[in-house]
Amino acid sequence: xxxxxxxxxxxxxxxxxxxxxxxxxxxxxxxxxxxxxxxxxxxxxxxxxxxxxxxxxxxxxxxxxxxxxxxxxxxxxxxxxxxxxxxxxxxxxxxxxxxxxxxxxxxxxxxxxx
Amino acid sequence: xxxxxxxxxxxxxxxxxxxxxxxxxxxxxxxxxxxxxxxxxxxxxxxxxxxxxxxxxxxxxxxxxxxxxxxxxxxxxxxxxxxxxxxxxxxxxxxxxxxxxxxxxxxxxxxxxxxx
Numbered sequence: 001x002x003x004x005x006x007x008x009x010x011x012x013x014x015x016x017x018x019x020x021x022x023x024x025x026x027x028x029x030x031x032x033x034x035x036x037x038x039x040x041x042x043x044x045x046x047x048x049x050x051x052x053x054x055x056x057x058x059x060x061x062x063x064x065x066x067x068x069x070x071x072x073x074x075x076x077x078x079x080x081x082x083x084x085x086x087x088x089x090x091x092x093x094x095x096x097x098x099x100x101x102x103x104x105x106x107x108x109x110x111x112x113x114x
Numbered sequence: 115x116x117x118x119x120x121x122x123x124x125x126x127x128x129x130x131x132x133x134x135x136x137x138x139x140x141x142x143x144x145x146x147x148x149x150x151x152x153x154x155x156x157x158x159x160x161x162x163x164x165x166x167x168x169x170x171x172x173x174x175x176x177x178x179x180x181x182x183x184x185x186x187x188x189x190x191x192x193x194x195x196x197x198x199x200x201x202x203x204x205x206x207x208x209x210x211x212x213x214x215x216x217x218x219x220x221x222x223x224x225x226x227x228x229x230x
Binding site for chain 2: 040041042043044045048058088090092099100102103105106107108
C-alpha cells in the first residue's frame with residue numbers, strides 16, 4: 001500500500017541530545033513537509049522540500065534541521081538548540097508544492113523530553 | 115499575515131443529525147484555497163474537502179459540504195447524517211496561491227463528538 005511511514009511512534013530526548021525523526025513515502029511525491037502540533041493549537045510548518053536536494057524553512061525552523069537526499073525520505077533532526085521540543089510531529093507529502101495540492105500525512109511521532 | 119480562527123473548540127452532534135463547524139480567516143489576497151482536514155483518534159490527518167476562492171460554487175464531498183462566504187471570509191463545514199466515524203478533530207486551513215511551496219495556515223481545531 002502507498003503511504004507515508006513515520007518512525008518511531010514515540011521518542012524521548014535527553015538534555016543536550018539531538019534526535020532524528022524518520023519520514024519515508026512511496027507515493028512518488030515531489031514535495032514533503034514537517035509540521036509540529038502542540039495541544040490546543042493547529043499545525044505549524046517547520047520545513048518543507050519541493051524537490052530532492054532542496055528545502056526551505058517554515059514558520060518555526062529554529063532548532064530543527066532537515067535533509068532531502070532521496071525523493072522518498074525527509075528526516076527531521078531536533079537539535080539541542082530546540083528548547084521546547086515536546087510535541088507531536090507530523091510529516092506530509094504532496095504531488096507538488098502547489099497551493100491547491102492535497103497533503104497526505106503520516107501517523108506522527110510523539111517526542112517527549114526526559 | 116494570514117490567520118485562521120475556529121471559534122468552537124468543541125462541538126457535539128447526535129448520530130444521523132447535521133452539524134456545522136465554523137471557520138473564519140483573515141487575508142488581503144483575492145486568490146487562495148481553503149481546506150478542511152480531519153484528525154481522528156489515530157492522529158493521521160485526512161483531507162475532507164477543499165475550496166478554490168475564485169469558484170462561487172460551494173464544494174461538496176458526499177455528506178460533507180462547505181458554505182464559503184468570500185466577502186465575510188467565512189468557510190464553514192457542514193456534516194450531514196453524522197456517523198460515529200466522523201468523531202475527530204477538524205482543522206480549517208488556508209493557502210495562498212503561491213508559485214512555490216505549500217504554506218498552509220491552520221486553525222486551532224474543533225473537536226467533534228458524535229453521540230449514538
